Amino acid sequence: xxxxxxxxxxxxxxxxxxxxxxxxxxxxxxxxxxxxxxxxxxxxxxxxxxxxxxxxxxxxxxxxxxxxxxxxxxxxxxxxxxxxxxxxxxxxxxxxxxxxxxxxxxxxxxxxxxxxxxxxxxxxxxxxxxxxxxxxxxxxxxxxxxxxxxxxxxxxxxxxxxxxxxxxxxxxxxxxxxxxxxxxxxxxxxxxxxxxxxxxxxxxxxxxxxxxxxxxxxxxxxxxxxxxxxxxxxxxxxxxxxxxxxxxxxxxxxxxxxxxxxxxxxxxxxxxxxxxxxxxxxxxxxxxxxxxxxxxxxxxxxxxxxxxxxxxxxxxxxxxxxxxxxxxxxxxxxxxxxxxxxxxxxxxxxxxxxxxxxxxxxxxxxxxxxxxxxxxxxxxxxxxxxxxxxxxxxxxxxxxxxxxxxxxxxxxxxxxxxxxxxxxxxxxxxxxxxxxxxxxxxxxxxxxxxxxxxxxxxxxxxxxxxxxxxxxxxxxxxxxxxxxxxxxxxxxxxxxxxx
Ligand SMILES: [Zn+2]
Numbered sequence: 001x002x003x004x005x006x007x008x009x010x011x012x013x014x015x016x017x018x019x020x021x022x023x024x025x026x027x028x029x030x031x032x033x034x035x036x037x038x039x040x041x042x043x044x045x046x047x048x049x050x051x052x053x054x055x056x057x058x059x060x061x062x063x064x065x066x067x068x069x070x071x072x073x074x075x076x077x078x079x080x081x082x083x084x085x086x087x088x089x090x091x092x093x094x095x096x097x098x099x100x101x102x103x104x105x106x107x108x109x110x111x112x113x114x115x116x117x118x119x120x121x122x123x124x125x126x127x128x129x130x131x132x133x134x135x136x137x138x139x140x141x142x143x144x145x146x147x148x149x150x151x152x153x154x155x156x157x158x159x160x161x162x163x164x165x166x167x168x169x170x171x172x173x174x175x176x177x178x179x180x181x182x183x184x185x186x187x188x189x190x191x192x193x194x195x196x197x198x199x200x201x202x203x204x205x206x207x208x209x210x211x212x213x214x215x216x217x218x219x220x221x222x223x224x225x226x227x228x229x230x231x232x233x234x235x236x237x238x239x240x241x242x243x244x245x246x247x248x249x250x251x252x253x254x255x256x257x258x259x260x261x262x263x264x265x266x267x268x269x270x271x272x273x274x275x276x277x278x279x280x281x282x283x284x285x286x287x288x289x290x291x292x293x294x295x296x297x298x299x300x301x302x303x304x305x306x307x308x309x310x311x312x313x314x315x316x317x318x319x320x321x322x323x324x325x326x327x328x329x330x331x332x333x334x335x336x337x338x339x340x341x342x343x344x345x346x347x348x349x350x351x352x353x354x355x356x357x358x359x360x361x362x363x364x365x366x367x368x369x370x371x372x373x374x375x376x377x378x379x380x381x382x383x384x385x386x387x388x389x390x391x392x393x394x395x396x397x398x399x400x401x402x403x404x405x406x407x408x409x410x411x412x413x414x415x416x417x418x419x420x421x422x423x424x425x426x427x428x429x430x431x432x433x434x435x436x437x438x439x440x441x442x443x444x445x446x447x448x449x450x451x452x453x454x455x456x457x458x459x460x461x462x463x464x465x466x467x468x469x470x471x472x473x474x475x476x477x478x479x480x481x482x483x484x485x486x487x488x489x490x491x492x493x494x495x496x497x498x499x
Contacts, residue, residue, distance in 0.1 A: 001175060001308075001311070001362075041058070041094065044057070045188075048188060050354070050405065050407050050416045055187065058091050059091065060191070061186050061192075063083070063196070064185065064193055064194070065082035065198075066183055070146075074201075074202070075145060076143065076144070078141060080139065081140050081183045083139075084135065088133075092125070097184070098142070098185075099180055100144055100162075101181070103122065103140065103184075104142065105139070105141040106124055106138070108136055108138050109136055110137075144163075147164040148166070149164045149165070149166060149306065150306070151306050151307055153307070155173070160174055160181075163181075163240060168242075169243035171306055171308065172239050172241075173317075175310065176236055178236075188234075189351040191234075191235075192232040192234040192457065194232055195210065195211065195238075197227045198227075199225055199240060203218055205243055205244055206241075206242070206247065207242045208225075208239070208245070208261045209240055209241065209315070210237065210313045211314060212298060231295075237347075238312065244264055245261045245267075246267050247262075248262060253279055253294075256282065259315075260274050260303070261301070273323055274323070281334070281338040284372060288368065289450055290451075299344060301317075301337075304319065306319070313348045316341070316343075318333075332377070334372075335372055335376070339369040345450045347365070350454065350456065350458050351456070352458075352459065353457045354459055356404055360463060363427045367426075370385070386494070389488065389491055390498070392499045395421055395425065401421070401485055402421045405419070405422070432478075433475070435492035436492045448470050449463065449466055464476050464480070467479065
């Protein structure tokens, strides 16, 4: 999300598991049978300190399939999730995350499974336990109404709502935990996986989702479109769009596919601003982060009346009324566009291991946004960082350390850690690191980060380790003093700054 967002939501592989246990050894010999492992339930969450219930233990997700079918008036839908997984323990039972919605069917490997619900957990008991290392497919069908709202800002604080609608438009707003209000999912970035999304919507409207459109089938009043995200997709970055829009395709720098979903009656008025800004912002980031190629190969914008400024993967959501020439000229929409594009690296390609690591998404997005503003709008990076430094102690006291925010400080708690510390505090930490190691080493750290963790999950410790490895210096004490303290340390090179 952007810090400029009108929403109250402030502005916005797993380690490979060894599956050889039930297979033959490399020599072809059959391993001695292990003492029979008793199947047991997978855990209800991944132990995330801010969101302990999100994600699910006992299995890795290999692929998400999500089929959504809307009614003609868009007030209701059916969602079928088909999740291909592999057990990391013998499973007598396992969970998916699910809130709201009415469950109508649950199967495991095609056979009806028992299920029950507890809070935001769907507990599934297959007819036969799943052995450790086994692949299995769970399918869950749910029905739900689509929430009605005029704008994202109207949704109020804590707006990780999943799907919502204004008239003939639908969009998703999931950060950090709205996706399991849409369908049954493993709703934590650590369980990201490639995804196939299928949308069936009234033929008079268009539809769009993350990834590439690979099939369209019209059957009378309904049209079905299939979208493939070959790269891993975190559920918080899921986007489902339906509306009276036209999709315009363009070529970006070195062959990057660009697509803009624009309201059909305003497409001509909006597109010139995007044509001018999006390729330029991609090139700007590549100047800093290297020309190794945009992480996801494709990028787009979904312009909606509800807005949101959300970096939903490969398809940023922006409000139609902030895409006018006046808004670009006077209110810095280009800066928001740049912020959201930087998330394709920071957050989407490299996803947070824990939600406390959000500063790695938002701190980077703010840092590069400040660099963009310095160049495009005669901003002064040092001055804006000085201002953030002044604000630091007040915010650290209120919200807790940058990489260890206090859950109780967020209202509602479900919106932790979306606040000053992750955004501005994260950017300030990156600036401090640059001051400490110099521009050249800082750039080497950043480039190694997006290269080494491309399409993976990574956290604060990974960043600290990588910074040390790249520079040959132990930067742990320095970075930890910035990330885990409630009092801002001295800014290298600016001992005269006060907070
Ligand atoms: Zn953001």
